[in-house]
Amino acid sequence: MANPATYRPAPGEIPTDPGVYRFRDEHGRIIYVGKAKNLRSRLNSYFANPATLLPKTHAMVHHAASVQWTIVGSELEALQLEYTWIKEFAPRYNLAFRDDKTYPYLAVSMSEKFPRVQVMRGERRKGTRYFGPYTAGAIRETMDTLLRVFPVRSCSVGVLRRAERSGRPCLLGYIDKCAAPCVGRISVEEHKDLAQDFCDFMGGEAKRFISTLEKKMAAAVAELDYEQAARLRDDIIALKKVFERNAVVLTEDTNADIFAVEQDELEAAVQVFYVRGGRIRGQRGWVVEKVEDATDAQLWEHLMQQVYGGEDAEQGAIPRQILVPELPTNHEELAQWLAGLRQGKVSIKVPQRGEKAALMDTVQANARQAMILHKSRRAGDLTTRSLALQELQEALELPMPLLRIECYDISHVQGTNVVASMVVVEDGLAKKSEYRKFAINGDAAIDDTASMYDVITRRFRNYLAEKELRAQAVGTSGEIAAGLERHDGGAGALVHAGGLALDVVADPGGEIDEMAAQTPKSKFAYPPNLVVVDGGVPQVNAASRALADLGITDVAVVGLAKRLEEVWVPESDFPVILPRSSEGLYLLQRIRDEAHRFAITFHRAKRGKAMTASILDTVPGLGAAKQKTLLAHFGSLKKVRAASLEELGQAKGIGPVLAQAIHNTVAAQEKEQPQAPAVNMTTGEILD
Incomplete structure (x- = not known):
């Protein structure tokens, strides 16, 4: 781990202006982004006595290898720039949201040609409207009730295509719970309008639809069309049934998001109630990791950025009022930023008395319960992962914590269609976005050791090449710092050098902030602390030899042999024996099995293509x-x-x-x- 004293800026070097700062690790990766009204005051707090720092802050400053900052004109500019960089670089020590996916949501996929109403869980998708959450029974009943009034498509893609080919609607079309756009009963535009009416009703405009139906029912009675009047009566009863599920808690013109938080030294459980038209239209919860020793006001400022500036924030999702237990720092600038996103006035307030304060207490009770539930679930999971990583580090006598582990496996059938897989685990959790697969041909496919040597060489050769590109980009920015061709006349400039465009920002000392260089994004991320190979001594030695030939000496290599689950290290006559009940051994087994699964999947796909060759x-x-x-x-x-x-x-x-x-x-x-x-x-x- 790095010593913060080795990269602490010299006294007086940090300016007192507002700005945004970044902490980087030894590989140049941004691990934390923050903003400050006074950069000198804020950054000096990170280099205080380590005993006074929170555990997360202590881990961050010791993981970092450098700190940089960028001066901006105002606190509002700092807020906007901080948010932009957090979304761009996803620093691991910034607030990490783990969404509460326990309850299902009623979702309308407005981006599709024929919007679909369905029950959804998990991550939110762009172009889809969400309502809820509900309990499992209530959401089905709500959906079934509304489809008789708003017969929006609810079938799967397969059922839709089958109906389009056959020219016959599905069962829901025959019982009038679907308008059957698949067979042309209504046009695409009419069906989209119907889906929009569904969303408007769920969004709080129920009285408008009920009033319209009541007028139609009265007109049908006047014309003695009692059958139509009876159908409209049933539709009104259905809408009122859904509408009355939520009790009126505030005046009907109230649109607000009400937040509350329950926290300890390391984490905070956040709850929000969405109030639209005076009724609670939804609820959502997060668990936030507190990275630094920040006040509650600073915590709320970060939360506002994450909640309303995220990619899944829907159009019109920001209400006129945001009610919080404590005003965020710089709440005026924050309200101005949110007003720009909403394109309308936004007020951030703390309710003092009355119905809003009473509802805030209810939200607080939910946050308290969510924190209790999270701690009870987290006790086994997080503790087990931490114990496993610690056991491995101690057993292998490694100097650095195992923040990133990569595992490799070779798969083939009698030497044909040879492939390899690379799976990645960070902080004990699989990171599937960085999995990689390799096709192996030629001499490298002779045997497993040659294949392993080839795969390790290719993976880390790419890493070294990308590292060299980043170094060249940084070097280029330094060389041209004295002769910038400014296009905007402000703090930023667009610099052209050798065909490379760099979007740069002035930082202390007149240097160029290489972080903003538009270099290609890394394909192989950053090197792991530990490489695990599926196999024994031959595979381990092949992987170790590949790293040595590339000049990489700071990555440990081990192999996990299947027969006795022995852990082999390079140039050792005896394996490292982990107890059968060891959490570290369980973690290695899970990683090895995941690499084997990933390799087998790729091998079967490649073999299938080969079998159909002509x-x-x-x-x-x-x-x-x-x-x-x-x-x-x-x-x-x-x-x-x-x-x-x-x-x-x-x-x-x-x-x-x-x-x-x-x-x-x-x-x-x-x-x-x-x-x-x-x-x-x-x-x-x-x-x-």
């Missing part, structure tokens, strides 16, 4: 499109083999040269194939 694939110049045209012309590969040069040339897109290549390839294959001997089917005797 002789036409070997014809030079004959691509997939022309193969399809050729087979469509002749009807089968057998007829292609029997065709003459003139007949081949008559196919669309097949010229004389390509026809000759096809004829030569097919004829060569027929000569190589041995002729099967004739056999007497009665006696089994081979005939001459």
Whole structure:
């Protein structure tokens, strides 16, 4: 771990202006982004006595290897720049949200051609409106009730396509719980309007729809159309049933989000109630990791940025009022920023008395309960992961914590279709976005050790190349710092050097902030602390040799042998034996099994493609499109083999040269194939 004193700025070097600061690790990765009204005062607090720092802050400053800052003109600019960089670089020590996915939501996929109403859990999708959460029973009843009034499509994609092909709607279309846009009963635009009405009703405009239906019912009665009046009456009852599920808690013109928090030294459980039209329209919860020793006011400021500035924030999701237990720092600038996003006035207030304060107490009780529930669930999970990582570090005698582990596995069938997998675990959790797969050919596919050497070499050679590109970009920015060609006349400039465009920001001392350099994003991320290979001594030595040949000495290598689950280290005659009940051994087994699963999946896909290969694939110049045209012309590969040069040339897109290549390839294959001997089917005797 780094000593903060080694990279602490010199006294007086940090300015007292407002700005944004970044902490980086030894690989140049941004691990924390923050803003400050006074940069000197804020940054000096990180280099105070380590005993006074919170555990998360202590871990961050010791993980970092450098700190940089950028001066801006105002606190509002700092707020906007901080948010932009947090979304761009996703620093691991900034507030990390773990969404409460316990309850289902009623979702309307407005981005589809035919919007679909469905019950959804998990991460939110762009272009989809969400309402809830509900209990499992209530959401089905609500959806079933509303579909009789708003018959929006609720079927899957497969059912929709089948109905479009057959020209017959599904069962819901026959019982009038779907408007059946798939068979043209209503147009695409009419169906979208119907879905929008569904969203408007769920968003708090229930009285408008109920009033409209009541007028239609009265008109039907006046015309003595009692059947239509009865149907409208049933629709009104259905809408009122859904509408009355939420009790009126505030005046009908109240649109507000009400927040509360329950916290300890390390984490905070946040709850929010969404009030629209005076009714509670939804509830959501988060658990936030507190990274630094911040006040409650600073915590609320960060939360506002995350909640209303995230990618899943919907259009119109910001209400007129945001009620919090304590005003965020710089709440005036924050309200101004939110007003720009909403395109309307936004007020941030602390309710003091009355109905809003009473509802705040209810939200606080929910936050308290969520914190209790989170701690009870977290006790086993987080403790187990931390224990496993600590056991591995101690057993392998490694100097650094195992923040990132990569595991590699080779998969093949008797030396054919050789592939490899790389799975990544960070902080004991799988990071599937950084999984990689490798196809292995040539001499590298001779055996497992050659394959392992090839894979490790390719992975870390890419890392070194990307590291060199970043270094060149930083070097270029430093060389051109004295001769900037400014296009905006302000603090920022667009610099052109050798074809590389750098969006730079002035930092202390007049240097160039290389963080903003628009360099290509890394494909292989950052090097792990530990490489795990599936195998014993040969595979471990091959991986270790590959790293040594590349000059990489700070990455540990171990192998997990399947037979006795022994942990092998390079150049050792004896394995490291972990107890069978060891959490560290369980973690290695889970990583190894995940790498094996990922490799097998890729191997099967590659083998499947190889099994469907055709002789036409070997014809030079004959691509997939022309193969399809050729087979469509002749009807089968057998007829292609029997065709003459003139007949081949008559196919669309097949010229004389390509026809000759096809004829030569097919004829060569027929000569190589041995002729099967004739056999007497009665006696089994081979005939001459």
